[in-house]
Amino acid sequence: GESVGLHLPTLSVQEGDNSIINCAYSNSASDYFIWYKQESGKGPQFIIDIRSNMDKRQGQRVTVLLNKTVKHLSLQIAATQPGDSAVYFCAEKRPRGSTLGRLYFGRGTQLTVWP
Amino acid sequence: DTGVSQNPRHKITKRGQNVTFRCDPISEHNRLYWYRQTLGQGPEFLTYFQNEAQLEKSRLLSDRFSAERPKGSFSTLEIQRTEQGDSAMYLCASIARRGYEQYFGPGTRLTVT
Numbered sequence: 400g401e402s403v404g405l406h407l408p409t410l411s412v413q414e415g416d417n418s419i420i421n422c423a424y425s426n427s428a429s430d431y432f433i434w435y436k437q438e439s440g441k442g443p444q445f446i447i448d449i450r451s452n453m454d455k456r457q458g459q460r461v462t463v464l465l466n467k468t469v470k471h472l473s474l475q476i477a478a479t480q481p482g483d484s485a486v487y488f489c490a491e492k493r494p495r496g497s498t499l500g501r502l503y504f505g506r507g508t509q510l511t512v513w514p
Numbered sequence: 515d516t517g518v519s520q521n522p523r524h525k526i527t528k529r530g531q532n533v534t535f536r537c538d539p540i541s542e543h544n545r546l547y548w549y550r551q552t553l554g555q556g557p558e559f560l561t562y563f564q565n566e567a568q569l570e571k572s573r574l575l576s577d578r579f580s581a582e583r584p585k586g587s588f589s590t591l592e593i594q595r596t597e598q599g600d601s602a603m604y605l606c607a608s609i610a611r612r613g614y615e616q617y618f619g620p621g622t623r624l625t626v627t
Contacts, residue, residue, distance in 0.1 A: 442618035504556025
């Protein structure tokens, strides 16, 4: 079956701490990865992406790390805030020729930020 | 708000009825995807359009499901003879012509009773 999975279903952190959400993928041909944030009752919201020719990309308060050797992706959120509470999904895109760019999503990690 | 809109936001229907959902992508986006999401799971791909052409369909898209994008702009997803297992959030996403990022709409939550 499809195969982007997460190591932990839930993560609780204190406000101000850094959060790390992990993701494992199984298809070594995947060439693009995205992290999405999904709040209750809403569609997924893009956070950050990374192409397979990179191993790190930084955004505002977020960093994505890609380790192709072990097929592992992580999302780091600095100074986590209550508004960061949501479910986080990683998604992989396999090469265009085979799947026309569709995304394969993992199950998600529920991040809860407490004061 | 990503600029992708979906209607209705919620739909409750009785088993056996037909339902239709609409997605309006960002206007200059030529690629459109439909996904289905059940509770606690990530979205699962259903089908893909490039302009008006439906180029790929998942095995999840049974005979009761049909999708169209007649003018390459908005898209509709119809489910005939709904079953309780069809209860889910139906998400639409669009991508710009040379882009990678998929912009998702808010989804239509379907409940089949």
